Amino acid sequence: MTDAPATPSRIERKRAQRVAELERAAARLFAQRGYDRTNFEDVAAELDLRGPSLYHYFSSKDDLLRRCLHSSSEEVLGRLRALADAPGPPAEVLRALFREQVLIEVRDFPEFAPLFLTMPVSVPEIRAIVLDVRRAHAAIFEDVAHRVVEGLAPDILRVRMSVVFGALAYVPEWYDPAGSLAPEALADELADTLLALFIAER
Amino acid sequence: MTDAPATPSRIERKRAQRVAELERAAARLFAQRGYDRTNFEDVAAELDLRGPSLYHYFSSKDDLLRRCLHSSSEEVLGRLRALADAPGPPAEVLRALFREQVLIEVRDFPEFAPLFLTMPVSVPEIRAIVLDVRRAHAAIFEDVAHRVVEGLAPDILRVRMSVVFGALAYVPEWYDPAGSLAPEALADELADTLLALFIAER
């Protein structure tokens, strides 16, 4: 009888929105300053709240980051998996994945992507969570890459994939959206460059 | 160049050695745990000292990291510059630079390389220092790369270089020296792969 209604009440929608806002604010600060240097007071201040108020929405700092990672990884991994499962020649699928990943980082989820890629995380348990997501993320690319270059020696493939992941992780550290290179142009150029690692006739 | 006397006394040599040992120990911990989670007590313990004793050698935690970065960057940038200035076709020089960088990371300075590449640094001033070193480091590669691909559009070149730096920075995060791939084999394979970004007949 008192189960969660299928259609969330107004109050529940408001709460969910607040949580989403807090997660976005927290993700921004986590990415900028790292987990250790981000405190509840500052996250709360982004929404004109005081630190302890966050405990109405998150049970701990750990939990806050966990939920940031979860919310965004759900969305991001979902989008990537949808592309990975799309029909078409593997090379084109891989290129599409590269494009999408770049756009996710610089255009669609600029706040969340650094959490997985470059956020300084010193606490071991938290780092483990990040690594888990990274593994799931990497698997999507690796599956498709496997289909592109079937006969490649595992060590060689691993090196190629490391170039891919390194390059993709590096994007938020150097790319300036206000510069001369549009996000879509970057995505195209980088996708082509990385794809060449797998289809060049060397 | 430095103000050190030409013939350092025995005491001075001993002190310099101590400093070097401390820097190495600190670099290891910084790289493992990040700047924030590394405390003076633990660094000192690596040499059977107590935390406050470090103040005989370093004026602050900030200073300790700064000196770690300085010492290692001196050495690393020196080695890379020597290679960059060597005669030979630019492409070969670039390949040599890639190889050297990989070997520096995984074989010769495994403790120091993460400081510049992957250490979680939350304090803005420290991060600025790291970025300075990275810029100097990048310049070495970029100069040579410029000579390899003279006519390439700046935006395109920048993307290619980002793949290089991303891939090189990523190495310590995934490479396992105990695995099947020897450091030198990795260096060769990665150097070839990255060089192909600049010499492929696309």
Add this chain to the structure above:
Amino acid sequence: MTDAPATPSRIERKRAQRVAELERAAARLFAQRGYDRTNFEDVAAELDLRGPSLYHYFSSKDDLLRRCLHSSSEEVLGRLRALADAPGPPAEVLRALFREQVLIEVRDFPEFAPLFLTMPVSVPEIRAIVLDVRRAHAAIFEDVAHRVVEGLAPDILRVRMSVVFGALAYVPEWYDPAGSLAPEALADELADTLLALFIAER
């Protein structure tokens, strides 16, 4: 005596019942965890309410405990006073008081008795209230005991009474109702033992 109307409305009766339920739940938790470690949220949860709802019934946490103590002490002291005022030889009255006190603690009011006896109370004002009740409680026993041993030196009597109160207060800390000793058997045995302190021919 109290201002309550002669015929409480249905709403008022419902409210009074709610207050009684809350007091009982609170008393249980207070006794188990102590005053400090008992929070409004947990007390409210016992009746499927949320913490702040308790403010409809109690003006503060302090007040909640006060009312717990008041309600139960009314009842308990009433029962004891009725016995103390009953006719009969003082020794028998005293024995009856001991029995009743034991039964109150282990059988009739196991939730409330610890409040006066063993609840950890750190807040000075609260402790003062508890001590007041204890004093009123002690006076009942002391009056009768006085009549049992009329000539006893005050210091000696005080020591004897301390044994009585100590023993009675200790009961909830060791007695296990699920053990081999029934509450009534315990009451009889303890009453006899304590009474012997006053009527032995020493």
Add this chain to the structure above:
Amino acid sequence: MTDAPATPSRIERKRAQRVAELERAAARLFAQRGYDRTNFEDVAAELDLRGPSLYHYFSSKDDLLRRCLHSSSEEVLGRLRALADAPGPPAEVLRALFREQVLIEVRDFPEFAPLFLTMPVSVPEIRAIVLDVRRAHAAIFEDVAHRVVEGLAPDILRVRMSVVFGALAYVPEWYDPAGSLAPEALADELADTLLALFIAER
């Protein structure tokens, strides 16, 4: 070589003394206010220190209480065991134990005894420690009491012992050393009263 010297250095003696002073101060506050309401700042203030300074001597608040309990229980249990093992008729040994326990509480260790007897402890783990010490303490008395009344039914003996422990635990709650009853007189009177529970010819 660097093992702890058999003869503690001056610095070690000073530290040990400081720890003892801190334990005494802490025990006083713990007993007065209970564990929850006693904070590091106040304990430290008793020795003109600030709160965090205590972490040089104790690893946590938990540890502070643990060491208070340990230090005092060592001493107290030692004294009681020595008496319990002394030769002589069991009844006299028991009487000596009662006297000693009273003197420990009111004269020799007035700060520490309440820790085991009446300190409000809400934290379950801490309470478990206190109960452990209480059990060891009780065992000393129970062993001797067993030899005094060999044939007594276990339930009856348990009730008698509960009177003993209750009465002894109650002493610090009512006895005023500034009153007309000297500690030794109290000890004698109480010891006689409690002993009568075991040797009366009922």
Add this chain to the structure above:
DNA sequence: AATGAATGAGTGTTCATTCAT
């Protein structure tokens, strides 16, 4: 009547840093 939201006060704990020895 009930509660979601919010907060101020308080507390245990960490740690870089200072200083006297």
Add this chain to the structure above:
DNA sequence: AATGAATGAACACTCATTCAT
């Protein structure tokens, strides 16, 4: 040179309490 002692600043977290709905 080394360190034991001490501390101020910072921070995660708890909770009684208030208030608008």
